[in-house]
Amino acid sequence: MFMYENIKELQTWLNQQGDDLAYISDYHSIAYLTGFESDPIERILSLVVFPQTDPFIFAPALEVEAVKATGWPFDVYGYQDAQNPFELIGEHIKASSDHYHRWAVEKNVLTLKQAQALQTAIPEAIFADDVSQTIEQMRLIKTPAEIEKMHQAGADADRAFQYGFDALATHKTELAVMADLEYHLKTDGVAAMSFETLVQFGAHAANPHGSTGQTQLQPGDLALFDLGTVSDGYVSDSTRTVAFQSVSDHQRDIYQVVLEAQLTAQDAVKPGMTAGELDQIARDVITKAGYGEYFVHRLGHGIGSSVHESIQIAPNNDLVLRPGMAFSIEPGIYIPGDLGIRIEDSIVLTDEGADSFTHTTKELQIID
Numbered sequence: 001m002f003m004y005e006n007i008k009e010l011q012t013w014l015n016q017q018g019d020d021l022a023y024i025s026d027y028h029s030i031a032y033l034t035g036f037e038s039d040p041i042e043r044i045l046s047l048v049v050f051p052q053t054d055p056f057i058f059a060p061a062l063e064v065e066a067v068k069a070t071g072w073p074f075d076v077y078g079y080q081d082a083q084n085p086f087e088l089i090g091e092h093i094k095a096s097s098d099h100y101h102r103w104a105v106e107k108n109v110l111t112l113k114q115a116q117a118l119q120t121a122i123p124e125a126i127f128a129d130d131v132s133q134t135i136e137q138m139r140l141i142k143t144p145a146e147i148e149k150m151h152q153a154g155a156d157a158d159r160a161f162q163y164g165f166d167a168l169a170t171h172k173t174e175l176a177v178m179a180d181l182e183y184h185l186k187t188d189g190v191a192a193m194s195f196e197t198l199v200q201f202g203a204h205a206a207n208p209h210g211s212t213g214q215t216q217l218q219p220g221d222l223a224l225f226d227l228g229t230v231s232d233g234y235v236s237d238s239t240r241t242v243a244f245q246s247v248s249d250h251q252r253d254i255y256q257v258v259l260e261a262q263l264t265a266q267d268a269v270k271p272g273m274t275a276g277e278l279d280q281i282a283r284d285v286i287t288k289a290g291y292g293e294y295f296v297h298r299l300g301h302g303i304g305s306s307v308h309e310s311i312q313i314a315p316n317n318d319l320v321l322r323p324g325m326a327f328s329i330e331p332g333i334y335i336p337g338d339l340g341i342r343i344e345d346s347i348v349l350t351d352e353g354a355d356s357f358t359h360t361t362k363e364l365q366i367i368d
């Protein structure tokens with residue numbers, strides 16, 4: 001779905017920079033700014049934004065109808081494979097604006113070959129500014145419309161957890177539980193997961209980079225679910241760990257440490273704090289309990305239209321957290337050969353603190 005705020009913000013930036021246009025060709029950036037997501041592979045897909053006049057999308061002819069179907073309210077121009085796309089882009093730019101000398105481009109995306117072809121089409125073009133970081137900065141702060149989509153994705157993830165818990169049964173494999181969970185979600189109309197659903201039982205969960213496999217569930221195992229859904233181009237990412245049929249004191253003790261780390265961080269997070277300080281709050285809880293060496297990853301990462309955006313909630317990161325930033329809070333303890341426990345919510349930061357996208361209880365559940 002198209003959100004005009006994002007284009008307007010870019011237009012404001014172009015005005016400030018004194019640039020005549022932004023030429024954007026990273027399809028992730030185009031998806032963020034237009035609502036149209038498609039990897040053009042070797043073809044040319046670009047978005048041209050002017051500070052004053054309306055933007056346009058330039059796309060392979062076979063994509064033009066798909067662009068219109070997203071509700072994009074401005075022009076979309078197509079090209080056939082036999083045509084020179086850069087000549088056409090040059091013509092459309094000159095027809096759109098009297099000013100087309102100073103360009104902002106994505107310097108780490110635009111290839112030298114493409115830049116030279118554009119220069120041939122418009123010899124006056126100067127590639128003056130880099131727009132990549134500007135778009136990345138814009139993506140850090142979510143708009144109300146984006147936040148609403150993330151809440152919807154979170155609600156779908158909450159349903160997914162319940163489907164997953166309901167699917168647990170003795171001797172059932174991780175893959176079979178994952179298949180049941182996704183079957184129910186798709187039947188509900190949730191078309192896509194935002195990453196491969198992770199279901200891990202018992203000691204297999206001690207590998208936070210493992211994958212869902214053939215491990216069979218036994219009574220007394222912990223079962224870890226890390227999953228995310230896509231809703232209208234925005235994603236969720238959350239983790240719950242539950243006990244199957246019974247729980248030992250050892251499992252419960254470690255679970256409570258992870259839970260305390262997660263809750264303490266999620267309660268403490270406030271605008272003005274740095275990402276490093278937030279990581280430290282959770283890490284201190286786990287370290288004081290004696291498990292610091294088993295918390296082997298950062299506390300969290302940015303999230304939005306993709307599962308890993310540029311925010312790193314990691315030790316010593318000086319990034320100042322601001323309202324509108326969305327990120328995960330996901331401490332874990334992984335003891336090789338024994339168990340793995342992670343609890344994760346993705347949240348958006350408000351003036352008051354964390355607003356979580358998922359609401360499935362984090363208290364230890366014993367599933368029968």
Ligand code: MN
Pocket residue numbers: 226227237238239344
């Ligand atoms: Mn996750």
Ligand code: MN
Pocket residue numbers: 237238301328330344
């Ligand atoms: Mn995550």
